[in-house]
Amino acid sequence: METENLRGLFQLLTRRFGFLSKNCCSVGEKEISLVQSHILFEVSRQHNPSIQQVAETLGTDITTFSRQIQSLIKMGLVKKTPDIGDRRISILSLTKEGEEMNETIDRQMNEYLEEIFLTMNEFEKETVVRSLKFLNERMVKSSVCCTTPLG
Amino acid sequence: METENLRGLFQLLTRRFGFLSKNCCSVGEKEISLVQSHILFEVSRQHNPSIQQVAETLGTDITTFSRQIQSLIKMGLVKKTPDIGDRRISILSLTKEGEEMNETIDRQMNEYLEEIFLTMNEFEKETVVRSLKFLNERMVKSSVCCTTPLG
DNA sequence: GTCATAAACTTGCATTTTGCAAATAATAAG
DNA sequence: CTTATTATTTGCAAAATGCAAGTTTATGAC
Numbered sequence: 001m002e003t004e005n006l007r008g009l010f011q012l013l014t015r016r017f018g019f020l021s022k023n024c025c026s027v028g029e030k031e032i033s034l035v036q037s038h039i040l041f042e043v044s045r046q047h048n049p050s051i052q053q054v055a056e057t058l059g060t061d062i063t064t065f066s067r068q069i070q071s072l073i074k075m076g077l078v079k080k081t082p083d084i085g086d087r088r089i090s091i092l093s094l095t096k097e098g099e100e101m102n103e104t105i106d107r108q109m110n111e112y113l114e115e116i117f118l119t120m121n122e123f124e125k126e127t128v129v130r131s132l133k134f135l136n137e138r139m140v141k142s143s144v145c146c147t148t149p150l151g
Numbered sequence: 152m153e154t155e156n157l158r159g160l161f162q163l164l165t166r167r168f169g170f171l172s173k174n175c176c177s178v179g180e181k182e183i184s185l186v187q188s189h190i191l192f193e194v195s196r197q198h199n200p201s202i203q204q205v206a207e208t209l210g211t212d213i214t215t216f217s218r219q220i221q222s223l224i225k226m227g228l229v230k231k232t233p234d235i236g237d238r239r240i241s242i243l244s245l246t247k248e249g250e251e252m253n254e255t256i257d258r259q260m261n262e263y264l265e266e267i268f269l270t271m272n273e274f275e276k277e278t279v280v281r282s283l284k285f286l287n288e289r290m291v292k293s294s295v296c297c298t299t300p301l302g
Numbered sequence: 303g304t305c306a307t308a309a310a311c312t313t314g315c316a317t318t319t320t321g322c323a324a325a326t327a328a329t330a331a332g
Numbered sequence: 333c334t335t336a337t338t339a340t341t342t343g344c345a346a347a348a349t350g351c352a353a354g355t356t357t358a359t360g361a362c
Binding site for chain 1: 161168169170173189210260264271292293295
């Protein structure tokens with residue numbers, strides 16, 4: 001097989017997805033940053049995660065993350081509940097407003113992505129989506145640097 | 152077809168690629184940031200781009216970008232040449248050292264990615280790579296927000 | 303040509319983000 | 333009980349960001 005420039009491929013793909021995400025985080029009155037939208041996404045995705053868990057998943061320094069959570073709490077999007085078994089730990093969850101924000105962003109992003117996939121036929125779309133899923137799985141399993149326990 | 156969570160798929164994929172990229176920007180003595188590695192990548196990829204062109208491609212504010220270029224010049228990785236036809240314009244190019252740095256990062260990243268693809272057979276790999284390329288093309292063509300002229 | 307307008311950058315702040323070091327609080331180990 | 337260890341928070345100080353305003357060069361109207 002010819003030598004592919006895999007790096008370029010990934011770089012361009014992620015950049016384009018980044019552009020897609022950029023504008024998509026203001027919902028009604030509230031506006032959050034890209035990083036903050038990732039936090040909502042991840043808090044929603046994990047089951048009652050601690051601050052440390054989410055920070056690690058996102059690869060953010062814990063001190064920076066602690067402050068980001070403070071902002072999100074001030075905005076009324078995230079809640080912090082002390083863990084019952086271990087009171088050092090703060091369990092994160094989304095408020096009703098946070099849920100709504102996350103869902104709206106989700107819908108928006110999926111809409112954008114669907115629009116891209118509209119240019120493909122069913123077979124092509126299915127192949128691409130299956131490939132992305134497959135690749136995703138393999139990236140998790142790979143031992144190559146930089147993976148986090150909770151990926 | 153069942154409803155996929157496309158956003159999640161993309162988000163995780165790009166995050167994982169981001170992790171892969173994170174550690175990979177120190178070459179020998181020199182160490183550059185992720186953003187700076189993107190700049191080297193893009194300056195190398197485009198044919199004698201102007202400052203504005205690269206800034207736009209990367210979606211960075213031009214004033215921020217101007218300063219980032221200054222840093223890279225100070226590090227001896229990038230060169231600025233006044234355009235012959237229009238002296239307002241600065242043409243960017245990599246120095247020999249910049250080229251080397253970019254190539255090393257490229258090699259490193261491709262090595263990591265190849266390692267992930269090693270867990271697939273030829274057919275699977277080819278399908279995935281073809282899917283990524285295909286998706287990339289369609290993202291460029293799509294009119295959905297956030298694309299830049301030079302993508 | 304001259305003057306106004308616009309384009310390609312650059313600099314001056316002022317804000318935000320970041321992360322290391324150190325502090326705090328709670329648990330676990332011995 | 334005393335000493336780690338763990339989870340999180342604050343105190344800086346450095347870096348990144350972006351708007352407003354400046355500089356230099358080019359272009360258009362006249």
